[in-house]
Amino acid sequence: MILFIIIGIVLLIVSFTLKSNVSNPFSKFSNLLRAIGVIVIALGVFSSMFKQIDAGKVGVKSLYGSVETDVLESGLHLINPLLDVTNFDIQTQNYTMSAIHGEGALEGDDAIRVLSNDGLEVVIDLTVLYRVIPNEAPKIFKQIGVNYIDKIVRPVTRTRIRDNAVYYDAIALYSTKRSEFQLRIFKTIETDFKNRGLVLEQLLIRNINLPSSVKTTIESKINAEQDAQKMTFVLQKEKQEAERKRVEAQGIADYQRIISSGLTDKQLQYEQIKAQKEIATSPNTKIIFMGKGNAPVILSDK
Known part of the structure; x- marks a missing residue:
C-alpha cells in the first residue's frame, strides 16, 4: 500500500x-x-x-x-x-524456562535458580500460560511496546519466584510445600500481570532440582519412613495373629470344658456307633465286628 x-x-x-x-x-x-x-x-x-x-x-x-x-x-x-x-495476539501463549536444552524459550540453560530458606540453591523449571487482555492492548503498546514478553512476562516471573522461594526450605519445596509454593507465586504474578494488561491463566512448575547432597538426604529419609511403615505393618500383623491364636485356644479350652462336664457313657456309645457306621459304609473297606460289650474288635482286610 x-x-x-x-x-x-x-x-x-x-x-x-x-x-x-x-x-x-x-x-x-x-x-x-x-x-x-x-x-x-x-x-x-x-x-x-x-x-x-x-x-x-x-x-x-x-x-x-x-x-x-x-x-x-x-x-x-x-x-x-x-x-x-x-x-496483538490475544490467544493463550506460553513461556517456558527450562534447564534442558531446546525446551525453553531461550537456548541453553534458562532455569530459575533460587535460594531457599536454608540457604541452598534450588533450580526450578516452569511454564507460564498467559494472554493479552484485548481492551488493554493499547495500554500495553503505549507503555510497554510489542516486546512485552521480555519486558514483563520473563522478568516478573523470575523475580516473584525468587522473592517467594525464601519462605521455604529446600526439602519442603521439593516435597510437602510444592503445591503451596506454586499457588503463592501464582497469586503474586497474577496481580502483576493484571496491572500490565495480561491475564495469567496457569503457572506450571515442571521440575524442582535440588543439590545432590540434599537429594541423598531426602532419599534416605524416605527409605527410613518406608521401613518404619513396613515394620508397623508387620507388628500389627503379628498382634492380629497372636489375638487369633488366643481366641482359638480359648475356644478349644471352652469346648473341652463343656465336653468334659457333659459327656456320658451313652453319648460315648453313640459316637462309637457313628464312627463304626462311617467305616462300614466305606467302599474300600471290609469290616468285621468281633466281641461283645462297649468296645468290639474291628478287623479289616486292608
Missing part, C-alpha cells in the same frame, strides 16, 4: 521532469507517466483504507505517535489510510 503511493509519487516526479525538458525524446510520455502515477497513488490510498485483522488478534491504531484507546477486532475494517495498525 505504502509502496504503491511511493511508486506513484516517483512516476509523477519523472513525468514533470520529462515535461520540463522538451529536448528529451521521452518527454512525449510525460502525460502518460503522470496519469499512471495518479492511478498508482489512488490505488495505494484506496487499499490502505482497508485493514484485515486475523482471528485471535486485535489491532491497535496509532496516528503520528498518538495511540487510540479502541481496538480493531478480527475481520475487515475501513480505516483512515494514515493510521498505523499494530497487531
Whole structure:
C-alpha cells in the first residue's frame, strides 16, 4: 500500500521532469507517466483504507505517535489510510524456562535458580500460560511496546519466584510445600500481570532440582519412613495373629470344658456307633465286628 503511493509519487516526479525538458525524446510520455502515477497513488490510498485483522488478534491504531484507546477486532475494517495498525495476539501463549536444552524459550540453560530458606540453591523449571487482555492492548503498546514478553512476562516471573522461594526450605519445596509454593507465586504474578494488561491463566512448575547432597538426604529419609511403615505393618500383623491364636485356644479350652462336664457313657456309645457306621459304609473297606460289650474288635482286610 505504502509502496504503491511511493511508486506513484516517483512516476509523477519523472513525468514533470520529462515535461520540463522538451529536448528529451521521452518527454512525449510525460502525460502518460503522470496519469499512471495518479492511478498508482489512488490505488495505494484506496487499499490502505482497508485493514484485515486475523482471528485471535486485535489491532491497535496509532496516528503520528498518538495511540487510540479502541481496538480493531478480527475481520475487515475501513480505516483512515494514515493510521498505523499494530497487531496483538490475544490467544493463550506460553513461556517456558527450562534447564534442558531446546525446551525453553531461550537456548541453553534458562532455569530459575533460587535460594531457599536454608540457604541452598534450588533450580526450578516452569511454564507460564498467559494472554493479552484485548481492551488493554493499547495500554500495553503505549507503555510497554510489542516486546512485552521480555519486558514483563520473563522478568516478573523470575523475580516473584525468587522473592517467594525464601519462605521455604529446600526439602519442603521439593516435597510437602510444592503445591503451596506454586499457588503463592501464582497469586503474586497474577496481580502483576493484571496491572500490565495480561491475564495469567496457569503457572506450571515442571521440575524442582535440588543439590545432590540434599537429594541423598531426602532419599534416605524416605527409605527410613518406608521401613518404619513396613515394620508397623508387620507388628500389627503379628498382634492380629497372636489375638487369633488366643481366641482359638480359648475356644478349644471352652469346648473341652463343656465336653468334659457333659459327656456320658451313652453319648460315648453313640459316637462309637457313628464312627463304626462311617467305616462300614466305606467302599474300600471290609469290616468285621468281633466281641461283645462297649468296645468290639474291628478287623479289616486292608
